[in-house]
Amino acid sequence: MSKMKYLKSAVLVPDYPPPNRPEVAVAGRSNAGKSSFLNAIAGSKVAHVSQEPGKTRLLNFFEFGSHYRFVDMPGYGFAARSGDEMQSWSQMVETYLTLRGNLKGLVLLMDLRREWTADEEMLKKYCQQSGKAFCVALTKADKCSTKEQRERLKVIQKTSQVAETFLISSQTKTGIKELEDFIFNEWIKNKETR
Numbered sequence: 001m002s003k004m005k006y007l008k009s010a011v012l013v014p015d016y017p018p019p020n021r022p023e024v025a026v027a028g029r030s031n032a033g034k035s036s037f038l039n040a041i042a043g044s045k046v047a048h049v050s051q052e053p054g055k056t057r058l059l060n061f062f063e064f065g066s067h068y069r070f071v072d073m074p075g076y077g078f079a080a081r082s083g084d085e086m087q088s089w090s091q092m093v094e095t096y097l098t099l100r101g102n103l104k105g106l107v108l109l110m111d112l113r114r115e116w117t118a119d120e121e122m123l124k125k126y127c128q129q130s131g132k133a134f135c136v137a138l139t140k141a142d143k144c145s146t147k148e149q150r151e152r153l154k155v156i157q158k159t160s161q162v163a164e165t166f167l168i169s170s171q172t173k174t175g176i177k178e179l180e181d182f183i184f185n186e187w188i189k190n191k192e193t194r
Helices: 034-042 083-099 118-129 146-160 176-192
Strands: 004-010 023-028 059-064 068-072 103-111 133-139 165-167
Touching: 004 034, 023 034, 023 083, 023 176, 034 059, 034 068, 034 133, 034 176, 083 103, 083 118, 103 118, 103 176, 118 133, 118 146, 133 146, 133 176, 146 165, 165 176
Parallel strands: 023 068, 023 103, 103 133, 133 165
Antiparallel strands: 004 059, 059 068
């Protein structure tokens, strides 16, 4: 049995689920592996994995056990989107990140082979300004050698100035449990006891 289940999708604040549980947002570029990551944590297919980038255009809420929710955010950086779509994406994301009081943190998923850009920096700043925790998960680690993984990890940590950076692979499950434990122990459990 999966420890995660789909709850609902929303764009507007009144359509969000009640804020009665801590939430962890999952963000990243289109095709960074957000749905694959959620499926790996769930242990089953709960999030649709699309071969076409930019398909997720809503905030998708998933119950994760009895402790908290994951929120799959729409991917960013997909060139085929219009200016209006990019504006509405930015507004939806900013509204969620800054107004959602039960949001504990954001996991930024990023293809290990890509560079840190202004888009990633913007998400980091939204979190910093609203007092939300932030970490980076470098996806698709299975596509690189161990040496390349270490080198890319150092580069991203230096460029992003984010110490909490993890190497993960949804295919091999590398780093998935460590990231799940980090989220629970640092963002959920610690917040419950304060």
